[in-house]
Amino acid sequence: MNPPAHCPSCRQPMVQKIFARQLYGEVELDFCFACQGIWFDDFESVQITPGGIIELFKLIHQHRDEPRLPLSEPLHCPRCNERLLHGLDVAKGGHFNYHRCLQKHGRFTTFAQFMIEKGFVRQLSAAEIDALSAKIGIVRCTGCGAPVDIRQEHACGHCRSPIAILDPAAVEQALARYQQAEVKRTTPDVEALGDAIVMREKERSRYQRERQADTLDTLDVGDLIASGAELVWNLIRH
Incomplete structure (x- = not known):
């Protein structure tokens, strides 16, 4: 100043x-x-x-x-x-x-x-x-x-x-x-704001997929069977 x-x-x-x-x-x-x-x-x-x-x-x-x-x-x-x-x-x-x-x-x-x-x-x-x-x-x-x-x-x-x-x-x-x-x-640019939200969601989804992939790499056979059994049970129940 x-x-x-x-x-x-x-x-x-x-x-x-x-x-x-x-x-x-x-x-x-x-x-x-x-x-x-x-x-x-x-x-x-x-x-x-x-x-x-x-x-x-x-x-x-x-x-x-x-x-x-x-x-x-x-x-x-x-x-x-x-x-x-x-x-x-x-x-x-x-x-x-x-x-x-x-x-x-x-x-x-x-x-x-x-x-x-x-x-x-x-x-x-x-x-x-x-x-x-x-x-x-x-x-x-x-x-x-x-x-x-x-x-x-x-x-x-x-x-x-x-x-x-x-x-x-x-x-x-x-x-x-x-x-x-x-x-x-x-006035907020609605289109630009929408693009920013979409990009943020894409980044969040990518981050979640990467975390899931990292978790999958550390799972043992027992975990895979348990997860598969849970998936089959859910399919049968519906």
Whole structure:
């Protein structure tokens, strides 16, 4: 278990929360609700169970209206204090940003970018941004909180995060997908369980046959006659 991390942006102690880990155990994540960011040690972001991701989404939703601090530049690793390197990746919801430690201690991701990664937030197309810019000129970046003039830019000029929205349809689909995955993960595989029972019975039968064979090898003639007589008597009786 790692000690509580200090936020890579505001440097304040982060809040630790525990979620279920794939296969077994727990994942302990560090949150800064003021900066709306998560610190993942190693590969924790892909080790959370589907049910854990749903719980994490609920936690993010609970803190959605809290005052937000803009991210500092540069960000520093809470483990080694080295500067974090900006990264860009792609997932079902579109491109998402994060900041990783070159020493492989982990990565820092904002709430909005994590939701893009997990499919809760949908990246807007160029046509949708153009239509939105006719009504709204400036929006807040989902990655760092900086203002973005969508009449001139289709991505944040500060952190290059794409413009994205919390699409109710995307949220519904993502929740359904994770709920189904969690049910599948926690529901016993009846067929596999049946195979395991059959294999266990086969092993037990084999063990019994081997014991009987060993016992037979040690029996004398008198025992064989007695056993045969008992068998004949049982046949006659029936």
